[in-house]
Amino acid sequence: MTHGSPTPKHFPFREEVELRGHIIDSLLLPKVLDEISTLGGEYESHDVQIGHHRHDPSYVRLLVSAPTPECLDKILSTIGQHGAMPVAMQNCRLEPADIAGAFPEGFYATTNEPTEIRVGSEWITVQRQEMDCGIKVDGKTKQAQCIPMCEVQQGDQIVVGRAGVRVHPIANDLTRPQGFRFMNSEVSSEKPKQVIVREIAEQMRQASRGKGKILVVGGPAIVHTGSREHLSWLIRKGYVHVLFAGNALATHDIEQSFFGTSLGISMDHGGSAEEGHEHHLRTINRIRRVGSIQNAVDQKLLQNGIMYECIQHQIPFVLAGSIRDDGPLPDVISDTLEAQSKMRELVQDVTFCLMIATTLHSIAVGNLLPARVKVVCVDINPATVTKLTDRGTRQTIGLVTDVEPFLRVLVQELGGP
Numbered sequence: 463m464t465h466g467s468p469t470p471k472h473f474p475f476r477e478e479v480e481l482r483g484h485i486i487d488s489l490l491l492p493k494v495l496d497e498i499s500t501l502g503g504e505y506e507s508h509d510v511q512i513g514h515h516r517h518d519p520s521y522v523r524l525l526v527s528a529p530t531p532e533c534l535d536k537i538l539s540t541i542g543q544h545g546a547m548p549v550a551m552q553n554c555r556l557e558p559a560d561i562a563g564a565f566p567e568g569f570y571a572t573t574n575e576p577t578e579i580r581v582g583s584e585w586i587t588v589q590r591q592e593m594d595c596g597i598k599v600d601g602k603t604k605q606a607q608c609i610p611m612c613e614v615q616q617g618d619q620i621v622v623g624r625a626g627v628r629v630h631p632i633a634n635d636l637t638r639p640q641g642f643r644f645m646n647s648e649v650s651s652e653k654p655k656q657v658i659v660r661e662i663a664e665q666m667r668q669a670s671r672g673k674g675k676i677l678v679v680g681g682p683a684i685v686h687t688g689s690r691e692h693l694s695w696l697i698r699k700g701y702v703h704v705l706f707a708g709n710a711l712a713t714h715d716i717e718q719s720f721f722g723t724s725l726g727i728s729m730d731h732g733g734s735a736e737e738g739h740e741h742h743l744r745t746i747n748r749i750r751r752v753g754s755i756q757n758a759v760d761q762k763l764l765q766n767g768i769m770y771e772c773i774q775h776q777i778p779f780v781l782a783g784s785i786r787d788d789g790p791l792p793d794v795i796s797d798t799l800e801a802q803s804k805m806r807e808l809v810q811d812v813t814f815c816l817m818i819a820t821t822l823h824s825i826a827v828g829n830l831l832p833a834r835v836k837v838v839c840v841d842i843n844p845a846t847v848t849k850l851t852d853r854g855t856r857q858t859i860g861l862v863t864d865v866e867p868f869l870r871v872l873v874q875e876l877g878g879p
């Protein structure tokens with residue numbers, strides 16, 4: 463069977479590829495065939511074995527042909543992201559980095575999907591899977607890991623080209639335990655939220671019993687909407703294992719502790735407090751004067767709220783800086799690469815990530831997470847979730863809602879007030 467462009471019958475540049483797993487129901491096979499045709503190639507199926515039952519894997523071998531080597535290369539790298547790999551067994555090609563802080567030209571650029579590379583005729587799993595990195599191989603220990611560009615040292619062995627690299631898209635694997643019933647649902651404000659929140663609560667309950675690690679990424683709307691007690695409760699009860707945020711969440715949280723306001727708005731009556739617009743500056747100043755949030759807790763200056771609970775329960779947090787920060791608080795890491803690196807360390811064993819009301823930090827963290835981590839993004843604006851999935855965090859479930867009712871119902875589902 464030949465498909466794609468009608469003439470010539472076979473283009474001169476060819477490669478045989480194979481695709482296995484749940485490629486029919488996950489729609490990976492049609493996606494691959496469509497990419498080949500769209501990019502100007504042809505395909506011929508050489509072997510097709512379709513699984514009989516829902517959990518049976520399928521297998522397809524295709525001859526892909528293209529009019530130029532560049533076109534073939536483009537097709538193979540695109541369909542490779544969907545798990546279609548050349549049949550010919552080749553080792554990956556390694557090249558030493560000629561300078562620090564950059565990959566050799568032609569480096570293999572990673573996705574967030576599980577990846578293996580073939581070294582010395584053996585397939586090895588790439589560790590610390592992360593999108594938009596390269597792969598560094600340690601020849602002695604035969605270990606491979608994703609490495610961001612800025613961390614490359616001169617002489618590091620870096621994978622170049624896509625030979626000997628195979629990707630196993632998680633969408634392929636329908637045999638994994640089904641976490642979310644709504645896993646395939648689209649971003650919508652018209653979903654029964656109680657059901658979704660119940661499932662999120664169940665995931666968090668399991669993780670809190672030692673079966674995972676929960677990362678919360680939060681924006682200041684958590685405090686502005688009067689939800690900080692909900693998040694504080696979640697931290698107190700062991701449902702948050704790591705917190706990522708920026709200057710604003712921590713500042714307004716502490717502002718509420720000091721002045722009872724969030725960005726000058728009274729949390730009691732919802733009106734502007736007198737000279738309230740200065741409260742967040744006075745808050746930052748007060749913490750800067752004692753040196754850190756930890757010191758403020760130790761000196762009993764800070765006695766409640768999100769950051770207080772993190773300190774009390776030894777929950778690691780990263781407050782990553784941004785160009786719009788006032789102060790910032792002394793705990794904010796204003797070197798973005800240093801913040802990224804600290805976040806990278808802390809996401810390694812995360813299994814579930816709840817992103818709440820921050821576009822900046824949600825997308826930044828999405829870039830660091832491997833595709834196996836379940837991600838729920840709660841935001842009042844559907845565009846935030848769409849941006850996250852468009853930038854590669856495709857495993858994201860979007861919940862379009864105001865953060866306050868979401869957190870209130872989540873806490874209730876988990877047995878809180």
Ligand SMILES: NC(=O)c1ccc[n+]([C@@H]2O[C@H](COP(=O)([O-])OP(=O)(O)OC[C@H]3O[C@@H](n4cnc5c(N)ncnc54)[C@H](O)[C@@H]3O)[C@@H](O)[C@H]2O)c1
Pocket residue numbers: 680681682683687707708709710711713742782783784786787788789818819820821822823840841842843846863864865866
């Ligand atoms: N004074 C300061 O220092 C200061 C003030 C603001 C922000 N910042 C910093 O700027 C960076 C970006 O800030 P950001 O994360 O707030 O902005 P952002 O624009 O990245 O994200 C804000 C998100 O909150 C969502 N949102 C707003 N109200 C909501 C609600 N009620 N329910 C659900 N979602 C809601 C918006 O749709 C948006 O997606 C951060 O690093 C932050 O710390 C600093």
